[in-house]
Amino acid sequence: MPAPRPPSAEKPGTLAKPARSRIQQRNRQRILDAALEVFSNHGFRGATLDQIAAEAGLSKPNLLYYFDSKETVHRALLTRLLDDWLAPLRKLDPSGAPDVEILSYMHRKLEMSRAYPRESRLFANEILQGAPRLEGFISTELRALVDEKASVIAAWARAGRIAPIDPHHLIFSIWALTQHYADFTAQIDMIRGPGHDPFEGAGAFLDHLYKRLLAP
Amino acid sequence: MPAPRPPSAEKPGTLAKPARSRIQQRNRQRILDAALEVFSNHGFRGATLDQIAAEAGLSKPNLLYYFDSKETVHRALLTRLLDDWLAPLRKLDPSGAPDVEILSYMHRKLEMSRAYPRESRLFANEILQGAPRLEGFISTELRALVDEKASVIAAWARAGRIAPIDPHHLIFSIWALTQHYADFTAQIDMIRGPGHDPFEGAGAFLDHLYKRLLAP
DNA sequence: AAGCTTCTTGACTGAATGGTCAAAGTTGAT
DNA sequence: ATCAACTTTGACCATTCAGTCAAGAAGCTT
Numbered sequence: 318m319p320a321p322r323p324p325s326a327e328k329p330g331t332l333a334k335p336a337r338s339r340i341q342q343r344n345r346q347r348i349l350d351a352a353l354e355v356f357s358n359h360g361f362r363g364a365t366l367d368q369i370a371a372e373a374g375l376s377k378p379n380l381l382y383y384f385d386s387k388e389t390v391h392r393a394l395l396t397r398l399l400d401d402w403l404a405p406l407r408k409l410d411p412s413g414a415p416d417v418e419i420l421s422y423m424h425r426k427l428e429m430s431r432a433y434p435r436e437s438r439l440f441a442n443e444i445l446q447g448a449p450r451l452e453g454f455i456s457t458e459l460r461a462l463v464d465e466k467a468s469v470i471a472a473w474a475r476a477g478r479i480a481p482i483d484p485h486h487l488i489f490s491i492w493a494l495t496q497h498y499a500d501f502t503a504q505i506d507m508i509r510g511p512g513h514d515p516f517e518g519a520g521a522f523l524d525h526l527y528k529r530l531l532a533p
Numbered sequence: 534m535p536a537p538r539p540p541s542a543e544k545p546g547t548l549a550k551p552a553r554s555r556i557q558q559r560n561r562q563r564i565l566d567a568a569l570e571v572f573s574n575h576g577f578r579g580a581t582l583d584q585i586a587a588e589a590g591l592s593k594p595n596l597l598y599y600f601d602s603k604e605t606v607h608r609a610l611l612t613r614l615l616d617d618w619l620a621p622l623r624k625l626d627p628s629g630a631p632d633v634e635i636l637s638y639m640h641r642k643l644e645m646s647r648a649y650p651r652e653s654r655l656f657a658n659e660i661l662q663g664a665p666r667l668e669g670f671i672s673t674e675l676r677a678l679v680d681e682k683a684s685v686i687a688a689w690a691r692a693g694r695i696a697p698i699d700p701h702h703l704i705f706s707i708w709a710l711t712q713h714y715a716d717f718t719a720q721i722d723m724i725r726g727p728g729h730d731p732f733e734g735a736g737a738f739l740d741h742l743y744k745r746l747l748a749p
Numbered sequence: 750a751a752g753c754t755t756c757t758t759g760a761c762t763g764a765a766t767g768g769t770c771a772a773a774g775t776t777g778a779t
Numbered sequence: 780a781t782c783a784a785c786t787t788t789g790a791c792c793a794t795t796c797a798g799t800c801a802a803g804a805a806g807c808t809t
Binding site: 554556581582583593594597601602603 | 767
Binding site: 338340341344375376377378379382 | 755756757758
């Protein structure tokens with residue numbers, strides 16, 4: 318028989334993690350890290366396998382031994398990310414204090430942008446180009462989660478526990494404001510000059526903004 | 534609110550280039566329109582000259598008769614845009630009423646996003662990738678304008694005419710919130726389902742948000 | 750150490766893509 | 780109508796890029 322089966326693709330149906338050698342673990346990790354770096358800076362089409370391979374310290378054929386195609390690497394990256402992406406909103410607790418819950422959500426999201434700007438840019442790149450590879454995720458899981466939490470917020474507003482605002486727009490505004498600091502870092506840096514943390518003052522500003530917006 | 538002025542066509546007065554025939558005018562315009570469509574949806578590297586030429590209804594060599602290279606088309610597009618991009622902030626009047634001025638600026642920017650989402654995405658694409666082709670513009674003209682208007686806002690705040698807020702973050706927040714509706718249209722559409730204008734309710738929401746934020 | 754499996758790579762391939770060029774077609778002023 | 784300048788294009792070129800392949804190197808297990 319020709320080439321041994323590359324163990325790259327996740328086998329549907331079977332266990333998600335068939336035992337992998339240390340080498341596989343290490344190299345898959347390296348590849349995903351390198352791919353995150355490259356995809357987040359250049360978008361899907363702008364990224365090349367050679368770049369990713371070089372960044373990962375592997376040869377291109379070696380990279381393709383671990384992942385069947387560029388597409389596969391990209392999907393693996395997104396998949397690895399989606400759960401973490403939903404986590405902050407998932408934690409919004411209907412039984413908590415409305416203002417605290419919403420403020421906490423905003424701060425979690427901001428912290429996410431600060432800690433994982435590359436992931437944020439990867440997302441932004443995808444959505445800018447029409448979200449072809451995220452359509453399933455967004456219009457099912459994300460949409461369901463947003464609708465669920467939006468109705469929680471709407472109930473809070475109806476009960477007069479926060480100001481009456483459109484919950485969808487509230488959520489969109491949190492996304493816009495927090496992700497902006499990660500996605501537009503280049504612009505912020507150029508405007509404020511070097512030597513500034515792009516997130517400097519962002520937490521305090523957004524805290525103030527949402528406290529004012531939500532006060533009943 | 535009146536629609537903002539469309540992105541400027543050609544500089545009529547001084548010419549670095551000799552008078553252009555009607556054919557040139559028409560075809561250059563077609564190419565730039567096509568290029569805007571393609572670049573804004575796929576980014577610089579993701580766009581191809583064949584795509585742009587097809588969209589413009591020209592052959593690729595014919596396109597290259599009007600612009601020397603892909604790079605040249607792209608630069609022409611950006612150049613055509615930069616002035617219009619600054620216009621809304623330029624209009625912020627130091628002698629006006631602070632809240633009215635800032636609110637008006639926000640609405641102008643939102644209207645810009647609504648009317649020219651492709652231009653907004655073109656910008657977003659550039660900045661996401663580190664703004665290599667916008668570095669000059671951002672760190673000189675845009676920066677100077679932002680600093681100028683930020684100090685106007687800071688003065689208003691010191692005088693107690695609006696709430697004490699960080700003017701840079703205020704400006705960033707306006708950019709983030711208004712451009713989000715243009716840049717992340719794909720996501721908003723998928724979450725709210727089809728048949729919704731992504732900007733629906735945005736004006737009212739943002740109006741409310743900034744009124745609350747700015748009240749002294 | 751033997752023998753099997755897993756990794757790695759140099760050399761390719763075919764398709765895209767940015768860009769060139771000379772020749773052909775079109776336009777417009779005289 | 781003529782002719783020179785302007786416009787258009789088919790054919791072509793060099794490079795880049797995703798992906799293949801067969802053979803060799805390195806690990807593991809006994």
